[in-house]
Amino acid sequence: MTSLRHNGLLDSYLDAARACILDVGWRRTTLTEVARRAGVSRMTIYRAWSDMPQLLGDLMTREWRDVVAASHGKTLMESVLTTVQALRENELFMRIVELDPELLLPYLLNRRGRSQEGILVLVEQAIVDGQADGTIRRGNPRVIARALVLAAHGFVLSAHTMVDDDVTETDLETELRTLVERALAP
Incomplete structure (x- = not known):
C-alpha cells in the first residue's frame, strides 16, 4: 500500500x-x-x-484520521465516545457500510489497518498518561487500548442492530459511556 x-x-x-x-x-x-x-x-x-x-x-486513512483528530485533546473517555459517534455519522463510512460493507471485513477479521494502528497509538498513550496521573487504572496499556478499540468497533458497526422499541440509541450511548468509565476507572 x-x-x-x-x-x-x-x-x-x-x-x-x-x-x-x-x-x-x-x-x-x-x-x-x-x-x-x-x-x-x-x-x-x-x-x-x-x-x-x-x-x-x-482515502480511509485520511478520513478516519481526521475523525479521530477532531476528538483528540479531550479526556480518553470523551474521545472514544466522540469518535464512535462521529464515525457513525460520517457520510463516507456510512456509504461504505451501506453499499460495500465487505471492504471493512479485512480490518475486522484479518488485520489492523493504518487507521487502527494510529488510533491504538493515541489510545495507548492516553492510557499511559492517565495511569501516570492516577486517573486510569493499572494494567497493560496496550491490552487496555486494544480492548477499548474492539468494544468501539461493535458500537460503530452494530449499534443500529440493537435499537428497537425497547432500547434507543441514547440508551446504548449511555451504556458505552458506562463501559468506558468502568474499564478505565482506577
Missing part, C-alpha cells in the same frame, strides 16, 4: 475519489472516473495509486 502522501494535489484526488464513492459506491468507482472528476489524466492518478484498493486505503 502506498504511504499516505499529503499535498494539495493528492488531497484533491482523494476528494474526487470520495465524491465518486459517495455517488456510486466503491465497486463502481474506477481510477478513470476519479481522474475525470479530479480533472487530470488517468496516468496522473495511476502514478499515485496503481489500483483502487491502494487509493481506498489512503
